[in-house]
Amino acid sequence: MACNNREVCMHSPYSAFSSSSALYSGQSSRFGVAQGDTGAHWQYEVRPGDTLAKIAGKFGVTVEAIVQANPDIVNPELIYVGDTLSIPGQTRYTVEWGDTLSRVAAEFGLTVNDIVRANNLASPDRIQIGQELVLPATTDITRTRHAVPAPDAHGPDHASKFDTFADIIHQYGNEAAAVDLASGKKVVVSVRHDTSVHVNDGKGEYDDRIVVIWQDESGAKHVREFAGNTDPSGRYEDGGRYQVKEIEGVDVNNDGRNDLGRLAEGTYRFEKGRVLDRFTGYRATHDQVVERDSNHDGWFNSLDTQASGQTNAGMHIHPGGNTITGSAGCLTMKPDVFNEFMELMGEQPGLxxxxxxxxxxAA
Structure with missing residues (x-):
């Protein structure tokens, strides 16, 4: 590990992961080149708030695997900002007839952008039968797509996935979400993959998991997953280098610049209706807890100054664009993905x- 400074990262509740911080063997970036003939390691630079457990969770590996891949680690409880860690783990998948990147990504719990970056693909719309794709490791997945259940398949594997997200609802959600799930209503679990607001030239990325789970009248368990975004785009940042839209945010530290915000972890209620006078989506109905990027470094963590945390229910669920997320803190999806999401929600008036x-x- 190469330590650029000695800021200690231990048990902070915050974590930060940049998709641009990861690379495979043969790729280069400001973090260096991943070495080794197998190409089975990510290179990751430790950021403020990171712990080995949080980093391991984001890459779908164990702390022990990271320690083994980095013999310079003496104490797993002690890492430093600026350290470069080698992160092991990947699998490979051979494209079959009828495959698309979005289908492969959904079946392996990844995003299309994950696969595009891992394979240096020029276009996400062009893959060929027999082509071998590198897939970043997330769980114990096999090399054949048939071992991974389709989105609405039944059986023990699918039930286990349902149970995983049901546990998230019961552990981190509120009573209303648990009651909805027990009554057969669809409940959404949004899994955020921390991303800088400056990523993709401030256009954002659809690298979060929007998971809908429910049980039907027969007791069968269902899970549908969509690629989405829960972070604001740098296009709305006050004085930011990518700011091209109207300025959004609130100046929480009185430095004269509005600070972009995003929803903090928690449960939020939405009702179907018109959003921003342009879309049919789901509108927020209660005050929301918001965290701010007050230092404008693109990340939301303990280095930022936070205010009282309340806003006037201004972050909704609506479609973004195909190449930009169109979010100043709202939950967004690509238009076609959003249409599938709305079709799935059907006549359910709120969520x-x-x-x-x-x-x-990974907890």
Missing amino acids: NNVLVGSDRL
Whole structure:
């Protein structure tokens, strides 16, 4: 590990992961080149608030695996900002007839952007039968897609996935979300993959998991997953280098610049209706707890100054664009994905959304 400074990262509740911080063997960036013939390691630079447990959770590996891949680690409870860690773990998948990147990503619990970045694909719309794709490791997945259940398949594997997200609702959600789930209503679990507001030239990325779970009258368990976004875009940042839209946010530290915000972890209630006078989506109906990027470094963590945390229910669920997330803190999806989401929700007039960080799945 190469330590650029000695800020200690231990048991902070915050974590930060940049998709641009990861690379595979042969790729280069300001973090260096991943070494080794197998290409089975990510290179990751430790950021403020990181712990080995949080980093392991984001990459779907164990703390022990990271320690083994980094012999310089003496104390797993003590890492430093600026350290470069080698993160092991990947699998490979051979494209079959009928595959699309979105289908492969959904079946392996990834996003299309994860696969595009891991394979240096020029276009996400062009893959060929027999093509071998590198898949970043997330769980114990096999090399054949048939071992992973389709979105609405039944059986023990699918039931286990339902139970995982039901546990998230019961552990981190509120009573209303638990009651909805018990009564057969669809409940949303949004799993946030921390991303800088400056990513993709401030256009944002759809790298979060929007998971809908419910039980039907027969007791069968259902899970549908969509790629979405829960972070604001740098296009709305006051004085930011990518700011091209109207300025959003609130100046919480009185430095003369509005600070972008996003929903903090928690449960939020939404009702179907017109959003921003342009879309049919789900509108927030109660005050929301918001965290702010007050230092404008693109991340939401303990380095930021936070205010009281309340806003006037201004962050909703609506479609973004195909190349931009169109979010100043709202939950957004690509237009076609959003249409599928709305079709799934059907006539359900309201929903509870339990928002958690991706590290909760590894807890």
